[in-house]
Amino acid sequence: MTRTSLVLGAGIVGVSCALALQKRGFMVTLIDRREPGSETSYGNAGVVSPTSVVPLNNPSLWKSLPNYLGNQHAAVRYRWGHLLGNPGWVLRFLAEARPSRLAPRVAALQGLTAQALTLHKAWMAEAGISHRLRETGTLKLWRSEAGQQAARTEQQWLEDHGFRADYLDRQALSAVEPDLNPIFSAGLWLRDNGSVDWPQAVVAAYAALFVARGGTIIRAAASGLSRTHQGWRATTDSGSFDADLAVVALGPWSADLLRPLGLSVPLNVERGYHRHYRASDGRSLSRPFYDVESAYFLAPMEKGYRLTSGVELANRDAPSNFAQIDAVLPRAKEAFDLTEATEATTWRGARPTLPDSLPMIGEAPRNPGLWLAFGSQHIGFATGPVTGEILAALICGERPIADPEPFAPARYL
Ligand SMILES: Cc1cc2nc3c(=O)[nH]c(=O)nc-3n(C[C@H](O)[C@H](O)[C@H](O)COP(=O)(O)OP(=O)(O)OC[C@H]3O[C@@H](n4cnc5c(N)ncnc54)[C@H](O)[C@@H]3O)c2cc1C
Numbered sequence: 001m002t003r004t005s006l007v008l009g010a011g012i013v014g015v016s017c018a019l020a021l022q023k024r025g026f027m028v029t030l031i032d033r034r035e036p037g038s039e040t041s042y043g044n045a046g047v048v049s050p051t052s053v054v055p056l057n058n059p060s061l062w063k064s065l066p067n068y069l070g071n072q073h074a075a076v077r078y079r080w081g082h083l084l085g086n087p088g089w090v091l092r093f094l095a096e097a098r099p100s101r102l103a104p105r106v107a108a109l110q111g112l113t114a115q116a117l118t119l120h121k122a123w124m125a126e127a128g129i130s131h132r133l134r135e136t137g138t139l140k141l142w143r144s145e146a147g148q149q150a151a152r153t154e155q156q157w158l159e160d161h162g163f164r165a166d167y168l169d170r171q172a173l174s175a176v177e178p179d180l181n182p183i184f185s186a187g188l189w190l191r192d193n194g195s196v197d198w199p200q201a202v203v204a205a206y207a208a209l210f211v212a213r214g215g216t217i218i219r220a221a222a223s224g225l226s227r228t229h230q231g232w233r234a235t236t237d238s239g240s241f242d243a244d245l246a247v248v249a250l251g252p253w254s255a256d257l258l259r260p261l262g263l264s265v266p267l268n269v270e271r272g273y274h275r276h277y278r279a280s281d282g283r284s285l286s287r288p289f290y291d292v293e294s295a296y297f298l299a300p301m302e303k304g305y306r307l308t309s310g311v312e313l314a315n316r317d318a319p320s321n322f323a324q325i326d327a328v329l330p331r332a333k334e335a336f337d338l339t340e341a342t343e344a345t346t347w348r349g350a351r352p353t354l355p356d357s358l359p360m361i362g363e364a365p366r367n368p369g370l371w372l373a374f375g376s377q378h379i380g381f382a383t384g385p386v387t388g389e390i391l392a393a394l395i396c397g398e399r400p401i402a403d404p405e406p407f408a409p410a411r412y413l
Pocket of ligand 1: 008009010011012013014031032033034035036037038039040041042043044045046047048049220221222223249250251252253270271272273274308309349350351352373374375376377378379380381382383
C-alpha cells in the first residue's frame with residue numbers, strides 16, 4: 001500500500017523533503033501558508049557552499065565578543081531584551097564555542113555540505129533550471145594587510161580539510177573579478193562553491209517538479225498537529241489533512257507547532273536583511289563575494305546585486321532595524337560600483353538556529369511518525385536537498401548520504 005506523508009513548510013527544506021519522499025514512492029501533501037520559497041529561502045545570498053563547515057559559534061567567537069560589546073559591529077548586532085529573554089539559548093550557543101566542540105561539529109557540517117552542490121546540480125537539471133547555477137566559486141576578501149596572513153591561515157585550514165582555496169593577491173584578484181575596485185589586499189577563491197541567481201526561483205522550480213510528479217501543494221496556515229489512529233493530522237485554516245507521517249520543516253516557525261506536543265525545541269533566529277542594487281554601466285560580477293572585515297555578502301542576482309547583512313539577534317517578529325544593512329552599504333560601494341536600489345523595500349528574514357548550529361533531522365522522540373527537519377542556520381539553502389535526502393532515507397530505513405547522528409533530535413528533546 002502507498003504510504004502517505006504531510007510536509008509542513010515549503011521552504012527549500014520542506015520542498016526537498018517532499019521531493020525526496022516522493023522519489024521513494026510516498027504520496028506527499030506539502031502545506032504552506034505562502035507560495036513555495038517565499039520566506040527565509042527567498043532572501044538568502046544563494047551561495048551553495050561545501051566549504052561552510054565552521055559554525056559561527058566557533059572558538060574565535062569568544063575572542064570577538066569584545067568587538068561586539070558596543071553593538072555597532074556589522075557582523076553581529078543584538079537587542080538586549082532578546083538576549084535577556086533567551087538566556088538558555090544564549091548560554092548554550094556560547095558554550096558550544098568551546099574548542100572541544102569544534103572538530104565534531106566541523107565533521108558533521110562537512111558531512112552535510114559535501115553533496116550540497118552535486119545534489120542541487122542534479123535536481124536543477126531535473127527541474128530544467130540548470131542555467132540558474134553558477135559554478136564559478138565564491139570569493140572571501142580582506143582589505144587590511146593583516147588580512148593577508150588571515151587568508152593564508154584559512155587557506156591552509158581549508159586545504160587540510162580537502163577544499164580548494166586559491167590565494168589571490170591584489171593582481172590575481174583583479175584577473176578573477178576585474179570589475180571589483182582594487183581595495184582588497186588578499187582573497188581566497190573558494191572554487192568548490194557554487195551560487196544561484198534567484199534562490200526563490202529554484203525552490204519554486206523544485207516545487208513545480210514535485211507537482212508534475214503527482215505531489216499536492218495546499219496553501220494553508222497550519223495551527224496544530226495531532227496523532228491519529230493511523231498517523232498524523234495537520235489542522236489548518238483550510239481544513240485538516242491526515243497521513244501516515246508528518247514532517248515539520250517550518251524553518252524559524254518550527255518550534256511553534258511542536259510546543260503544544262510537549263516538544264520544547266531550543267530554536268532561535270539569526271535575523272538578516274537584503275537589498276538589491278544596480279551596478280554602474282558595464283560593471284558586473286561573476287560570483288558572490290564576502291567582505292570579511294565589513295561583514296556583508298554581495299551576490300549577483302537576476303534582479304540586481306543582492307547585498308545581505310550579518311546577524312541580528314532579535315525576536316523573530318520584532319520590527320526591523322535597518323542600521324546594520326545601512327552601515328555596510330557604503331563599504332559595499334567602495335568595493336563595487338553600486339548605484340541605485342532596485343526596490344523600495346528592504347527584505348528581512350530569520351535564519352533558524354539551534355545552540356550547536358547543527359540542524360535537527362530525524363524522528364521526534366516519543367512521537368513515532370513525526371519527523372523534524374529544521375535549524376539549518378546560515379547554510380540551509382545549500383543543504384536543503386541533502387537534508388531531504390537524509391530524512392527520507394531515515395524514514396525508509398536506508399543508509400543516508402551523511403551520518404545523521406549529529407543531527408538527531410534526541411540531543412535536545
Ligand atoms: C540574509 C541571509 C542570507 C543567507 N544566505 C545563505 C546562503 O547564501 N546560502 C545558504 O545556504 N543559506 C543562506 N541563508 C540561510 C537559508 O536561507 C536558510 O537556512 C533556509 O532558507 C531555511 O530554509 P527553511 O526551509 O528551513 O525555512 P523557510 O524558507 O523559512 O521555510 C519555512 C516555510 O514554513 C512556512 N510556514 C511557517 N509557519 C507556517 C504555518 N503555521 N503554516 C504553514 N506554513 C508555515 C513559511 O511560509 C515558509 O515557507 C541565509 C539566510 C539569511 C537570512
